[in-house]
Amino acid sequence: MMVIMPESIRRESRVSPRVLGPVIDEMTRCVHYQTAVDIVAIKFACCNEYYPCHLCHAETADHPAEQWPLGERNQEAVLCGACGTELTIESYLATNECLNCRAPFNERCRLHAHLYFETED
Numbered sequence: 001m002m003v004i005m006p007e008s009i010r011r012e013s014r015v016s017p018r019v020l021g022p023v024i025d026e027m028t029r030c031v032h033y034q035t036a037v038d039i040v041a042i043k044f045a046c047c048n049e050y051y052p053c054h055l056c057h058a059e060t061a062d063h064p065a066e067q068w069p070l071g072e073r074n075q076e077a078v079l080c081g082a083c084g085t086e087l088t089i090e091s092y093l094a095t096n097e098c099l100n101c102r103a104p105f106n107e108r109c110r111l112h113a114h115l116y117f118e119t120e121d
């Protein structure tokens, strides 16, 4: 589903694909998570758009967030803000660094994985 919004209310980073929400730099850090390792953006299952974090989605999107079902772990839904590579959910959950540029990811993100991906536990 495409959600059409006026360009004026979007704040996009310059990485490609675009990342929506209050992004503060080109590594997709946002107003909520700004440490050196917070460089990952997540594509949300509900709108197929990247946001830096679940709070960005809650504040910016006009609908509740939906999680990727277990059966869709092969979807490329994780964006490395350092190099722009898209990882599948499966590879993201199995690594602590970007598979392409080796930039370290925030391990604490794992604590909120259930906000983005359906989990078994």
Ligand SMILES: [Zn+2]
Residues within 6 Å of the ligand: 044, 045, 046, 047, 048, 057, 061, 063, 064, 065, 066
């Ligand atoms: Zn959404």
Ligand SMILES: [Zn+2]
Residues within 6 Å of the ligand: 021, 030, 031, 032, 033, 052, 053, 054, 055, 056, 057
């Ligand atoms: Zn955020």
Ligand SMILES: [Zn+2]
Residues within 6 Å of the ligand: 080, 081, 082, 083, 084, 085, 098, 099, 100, 101, 102, 103
């Ligand atoms: Zn990378």
